[in-house]
Amino acid sequence: MTVHGLFAKTSPTEMSSRGKPHIAIVGRGFSGVMMAIALMKSVRAAFHVHLFDPQPTISGGQVLAAAQSGEILNSRVRDLSVAAGQPEDFNDWLSANAEFRAAVPAAIPGFQQIFVPKSIFSDYVYQRFSEALTRRPDISMQLSCQAVLGLRKQANGRFLVVQENATVECDAVVLATGFGLRRGEMEVADEEKPLVRARRLVVPRHTVLLGSGVRVVDRLLQLRDNGFAGEVTILSRHGFLPQPHTRLSAAPTFPVEPMPTRLGEIVRFVRQACAEAEEAGLGWQAAMNGLRRRARSLWQALPEEEKHRFNRHLRSIYDSHRNRLPAPLYLRLRQELASERTVLRKGWAGRRRPEGLMVRFAGESQETLLSADQVIDCRCSAPDLQAPLMQSLFSGGLAEPDELDLGIAVSPAGEVLAGGAPTRDLYAIGPLGVGSLPDIDLVPEIVTQTYAAARLIATRNRVTLKTG
Incomplete structure (x- = not known):
């Protein structure tokens, strides 16, 4: 989405003269856009929003950026509403889309259980953002395409957002920078590039994909859909690829008895819960969905040493079972691996060389090409x-x-913590808090957190919440 048109009514001069509460959102990926939606839908009084991001477009961040038509979100429609208290909002939006209804007739009258392309979800999010802005002529919005380099708290309690050539004073700041996504082909270092290159088109015969999550599967299937017939090596540190969703909805189920408090005992408890779900015909996915409802309190109760053990030895396994693939995509992945055109290898990637990649494979002490x-x-x-x-x-x-030094310490409502206490009027939304809050990098959790933060911002800046 380009900037022009969407922010045409914004005037910094008008903003400064109106004396509205000034809220800064640093980052315009999904977390930042969702935060803006939550504010516009939750806060009744007028306010000014200043969106900071080096990119001149609203990119959608990790969830939506560079979405190609073939990329399927790994969450069902039922879990992707951006409207608080309206879990069917995305389904309703799809149902009102005649083109989509014609393309997916088997899902009528509802789409709650299906998986849709990222581009469709992107259209939905941006439309809801535009609608929310259109309904709030009292809100002014401003865009800055300079990177934010610092943040200072002033004696008057307000923040000073520091950029290379400017500073902006704000009443509240929301950090929504997410986390970085390495994207694109790795390049050879300049000092290792051949002095002379033949001017000819080279058709790749062997491609290496780095990673083990849903994105690596997306890229693999895109390569095949675009006609790539060569060999593919997936290089992963731990070697765990995403597991499948069930074809039908897996309603959460989990034992009601108290959970153990030691990591080894917790693992055995979860395995037993998955086995019982399988025996009952529900699938282990139902038990994992139930575990997610208890994950936050379980994580917060773990001693720090146990958290480090989980991060070293179990996080990759947990991620492969929570970030699941739609069943048809998982089947394609298994077929790829069975065909031997695609292989999965465990190892650590080193530097890119003209002829390949330096890798330290699992069980080896030295890098090989x-x-x-x-x-x-x-x-x-x-x-x-x-x-x-x-x-x-x-x-x-x-x-x-x-x-764990995975991000910054935050509360469930996104309050940034320092010394165990919230820093007033400073929030961090989404993946920045992944070390404090399990699953906060997923859409449903981000949506819930943005509305909780919007309520706190309204209360602390003496503006009123919308009640309907």
């Missing part, structure tokens, strides 16, 4: 705690890393 014509990085990276913005938060005592 994996020959490849192209290397595509599909991995997610953790939030960059060394970035200037993060470092300014830490040095100013406004935030602190979580126990």
Whole structure:
């Protein structure tokens, strides 16, 4: 979505003269856009929103960016509503879309259990954003395409958002920067590039995909759909690929007895719960869905040492079972692996070389060259705690890393914590809080968190909540 038109009514001069509460949202991916929607739908009084992001477009972030028509979201329609208290909103939007109804007639009268392309969900989110903005002529909105380099708390209690050539004063700040996604083909370092290259088109015969999540499967299937017939190697540190969703909805189920408190006992407890769900004909997915409802309290009760053990040894297994593939895509993945055109190998990626990729395979102590014509990085990276913005938060005592250094410490409502207490009027939405809140990188959890943060922002800035 381009900036022009959407923000045409914004005037910084008008904004400053009106004296509205000024709310900064740093990041315009899904978390940032969703935060703006939650504010516009929840807060009754007028306010000004300043959206910061180096990109000149609203990209959709990890969830929506670069969505190709073949990429399918790994959550069902029932879990993707952006409207608080209206779980059928996305289904209703799809039902009102004549073109979509014609393409998916078997799902009529409802689409709750199906999986849709990311591009469809993107259209839905942007339309709801535009509708919310259109209904609020009292709200002014401003876009800044400079990176935010720092954040300072002033003596008057307001924040100063620091950019390279400007500073902006705000009453509340929402960090929605998500986490970085390595994207595209890995390039050879300049010093290793051949001095002379033949001017000819090289058709790749062997492609290496880095990663093990849903994105690596998306890229594999896109390569095949686009006619690539060569060999593919999926290189993963732990070797766990996404598991399948059930074909029909797996209603959450989980034992009601108290959970153990030690990690090893918890693993055995969860395995037993999955086995019982399988025996009952519900599928292990139903037990994992039930576990997610208890994951947050379970995580917070774990000692720090146990959290580190989970992160080292179990997180990749857990992620492969929570970030699942629609059954048809999982079947295609299994067929790819069975055909031996695609292989999965465990190892650590090193530097890109003209003739391939340096890799340290599992069980080996030294790197070896994996020959490849192209290397595509599909991995997610953790939030960059060394970035200037993060470092300014830490040095100013406004935030602190979580126990695992995966992101920053936050409360369930997105309040940024420092010294165990919330920093007033400072929030972090979505994946920045993944070390504090399990599953906060998923759409339903982000949506819930944005509305909780919007309620707190309304209360603390003496503006009123909308009641209908």
